Amino acid sequence: MQPNTHHTHLDRVLFGDNQFFGVNHASDDKSRAQAMRFKDDQSIIRVLDQAYEAGVRTFMCTTHDRIANICNHMRAHPDRYRGFKIFPCMPYAHKYANAVTELGIMGTINQYVPGTLFGTFAKGGMAVVRGNYSKLMQILIDAEMKMFDKIDTPVIFIQNVLVDMILGLGMYEVFKDYDAYIREKYNVEPGYITMNMPDLLDALESVGIYNPIICASINKSGFRMSGGIERNEMYLREKTFRPIAMQTLAAGALRPKEAFAYLGQFPRIESVLFGSGSKQHIAENIHMIEENFPVAQEV
Amino acid sequence: MKTLRAGIIGLGKMGLSHAAIVSAQPGVDLVAVCDTSLIVTNAFKKYAKAQIYGDYRKMLRKENLDLIVIATPTKLHFDMVKAALEQGVHVFCEKPFSLNSAEGKQLVQLAESKGLVNQLGYHNHFIGTFREMKRLLAADVIGDLVHFSGEAYGPVVTKAKGGTWRSKSSEGGGCLFDYASHVLNLLQEVVSRPVEINGSLLKEIYSKGVEDAVYSLITLKNGLTGTLLVNWSDETYRKMSTSLTVQGKNGKIVCDATELKIYLKEENKAEGLEAGWTIKWITDLALPVGYYLRGEEYSAQIEYFVENVRRQKPGTINTFEQGLYTDKVIEMIIKNAA
Incomplete structure (x- = not known):
């Protein structure tokens, strides 16, 4: 394993993208309303600009097709987005899941490996046939990363659905391959999103990945904190990793003040991820985080 | 607690998800998987511990399974479920249950006569x-x-x-x-x-x-x-x-x-x-x-299935009989x- 040469600074507040793509864990109705509201890219850019004005400097987003348009916009206006970073989270799973239902696993690979299987013969085609899964993973990562060309992406995440599947299957060596490739090819830090934080941390350590960036569900009501809130809290207190708290508001079930104050008992938590489509909510949440979950002062 | 020996037939989208959930259950070992797609089984060969089979009958004969998850296209359910039940293995089968109710009825009767846990994936x-x-x-x-x-x-x-x-x-x-x-x-x-x-x-x-x-x-x-x-x-x-x-x-x-x-x-x-x-x-x-993957319901149904297998008593949620209906x-x- 490579020594951990990077120690990327994480902003206290990370701005998420669920609201833009109709993802809402507490209401299908709201998610459809959001999908209508953010139909065009300009409406997404408007909210991103409002978040930037409110102090947000990191946008954590899935590799949804429409993010490519947002990236084009950012490249076209470099002055407007100075210091702005994106944390890509790959893959956008529904794209692949729907494809697998329709085309099967081989059909999906054929569709999403750039070019046809035959066309990418040189780099990946044969690798697939021979079962060189590391190579296949690298090709898919590169395909997903294309849209972020020339954009600062200091951390690259794998989505929870994939992390948790690999975790469940016990295929920990895949994490090792991923970790090494992100560090070597992109020279940035890998990150992991999960709903099973304690088990994931154990798994990563077992293959020599130490002090990883892990984005996990952390909230006062224990929502999606698999394995129980007590075990999750114990890991947050005692283990060495760089937690990012998501679903802090338990999909809207908790009041922001108590939700963010809850995080205060875990000084290792470096960042809070939240998404919102409202200028006022964004400002309020940032204020609440600063007030109730302040960054510890260096002594 | 006895470690239960689990197998899976069919490693498509649902099968992979079940494989991950079954493997993650405490006290359950996913000892064997069966599929005909080399791209999938080779990945198991390279990264996981389970034995790989292309023939489910052979897997049933050799592995002495306690429980099996069947996540294949519906037309294959009948033969596979029947073979598993005859071997005395508790069965979790994906939905829909069978292609025709005459076949489904046979399976319901077989599961009931053997007193085996039988559950479908209506999550x-x-x-x-x-x-x-x-x-x-x-x-x-x-x-x-x-x-x-x-x-x-x-x-x-x-x-x-x-x-x-x-x-x-x-x-x-x-x-x-x-x-x-x-x-x-x-x-x-x-x-x-x-x-x-x-x-x-x-x-x-x-x-x-x-x-x-x-x-x-x-x-x-x-x-x-x-x-x-x-x-x-x-x-x-x-x-x-x-x-x-x-x-x-x-x-x-x-x-x-x-x-x-x-x-x-x-x-x-x-x-x-x-x-x-x-x-x-x-x-x-x-x-x-x-353990969470894709939604609490997917794990909860497997937890329920495993619990019933451990008790050696068929459950009342998502039974074959309900699926047959x-x-x-x-x-x-x-x-x-x-």
């Missing part, structure tokens, strides 16, 4: 909102029932092109088998069993040879009538979205996987429900699980639409 029964809806209906909170609507929409087939077995009705493809079965099964367990089909439309939208939408008028055993509205070619939905609505003389309940909305004409003190709308969220109703209703709809 909506492990979603807290639907469970709460069932409880509220049983408690009679909306009075005499007047209408139901069971619906499901999603973006599975959104353009014209040939696909997998899901586009062949002879193999259990099509929206009726794949999507509508979920709604029918949910309806029969939460509200009441369908006993008569009063009219049906099976519509092809993009597919050829199978329907992409199912619209039916249905009468239930409790006398309630209503509509089944299912369309898997609706890309305004990001993923499959299933809902049940029941209207009564004293109110209405609208339920999906995220929200339970209750409207009452008058306050119900015993249930703590006010007059007007009350909304309950999945964040409060979700079943806590030890859904298969019969599907046959009724096909006959009605013909």
Whole structure:
């Protein structure tokens, strides 16, 4: 394993993208309303600009097709987005899941490996046939990363659905391959999103990945904190990793003040991820985080 | 606690998800997997510990399994489930259960005669909102029932092109088998069993040879009538979205996987429900699980299955018999639409 040469600074507040793509864990109705509201890219850019004005400097987003348009916009206006970073989270799973239902696993690979299987013969085609899964993973990562060309992406995440599947299957060596490739090819830090934080941390350590960036569900009501809130809290207190708290508001079930104050008992938590489509909510949440979950002062 | 030996047949989308969930259960070893796709089995060979098989009969003979998950195309269920039951293995099988009810009936009888745990993958029964809806209906909170609507929409087939077995009705493809079965099964367990089909439309939208939408008028055993509205070619939905609505003389309940909305004409003190709308969220109703993948319900159903295997006693949720009934209703709809 490579020594951990990077120690990327994480902003206290990370701005998420669920609201833009109709993802809402507490209401299908709201998610459809959001999908209508953010139909065009300009409406997404408007909210991103409002978040930037409110102090947000990191946008954590899935590799949804429409993010490519947002990236084009950012490249076209470099002055407007100075210091702005994106944390890509790959893959956008529904794209692949729907494809697998329709085309099967081989059909999906054929569709999403750039070019046809035959066309990418040189780099990946044969690798697939021979079962060189590391190579296949690298090709898919590169395909997903294309849209972020020339954009600062200091951390690259794998989505929870994939992390948790690999975790469940016990295929920990895949994490090792991923970790090494992100560090070597992109020279940035890998990150992991999960709903099973304690088990994931154990798994990563077992293959020599130490002090990883892990984005996990952390909230006062224990929502999606698999394995129980007590075990999750114990890991947050005692283990060495760089937690990012998501679903802090338990999909809207908790009041922001108590939700963010809850995080205060875990000084290792470096960042809070939240998404919102409202200028006022964004400002309020940032204020609440600063007030109730302040960054510890260096002594 | 004895370590249970588990196997899986079929490593497609659902099979992989089940494989991960089964492996993650405490006290369960996924010792064998069976599939014919080399790209998948080679990945197991390289990264996991399970034995790989291309022939499920051989796997059943050699592995001395306690339990098996079958996640293959529907047309293969009968032979595989039968072989597993005959070997004395507890079976979890994906939905829909069988392609024809005569075969399904044999399997129900076989499982019952052997006293084996038998469960199907109608996962909506492990979603807290639907469970709460069932409880509220049983408690009679909306009075005499007047209408139901069971619906499901999603973006599975959104353009014209040939696909997998899901586009062949002879193999259990099509929206009726794949999507509508979920709604029918949910309806029969939460509200009441369908006993008569009063009219049906099976519509092809993009597919050829199978329907992409199912619209039916249905009468239930409790006398309630209503509509089944299912369309898997609706890309305004990001993923499959299933809902049940029941209207009564004293109110209405609208339920999906995220929200339970209750409207009452008058306050119900015993249930703590006010007059007007009350909304309950999945964040409060979700079943806590030890390991999470894609939704609590997928893990909760496997936890329930494993628990029953450990007790050596068949469960009461998602039994083969319930799945067989859904298969019969599907046959009724096909006959009605013909």
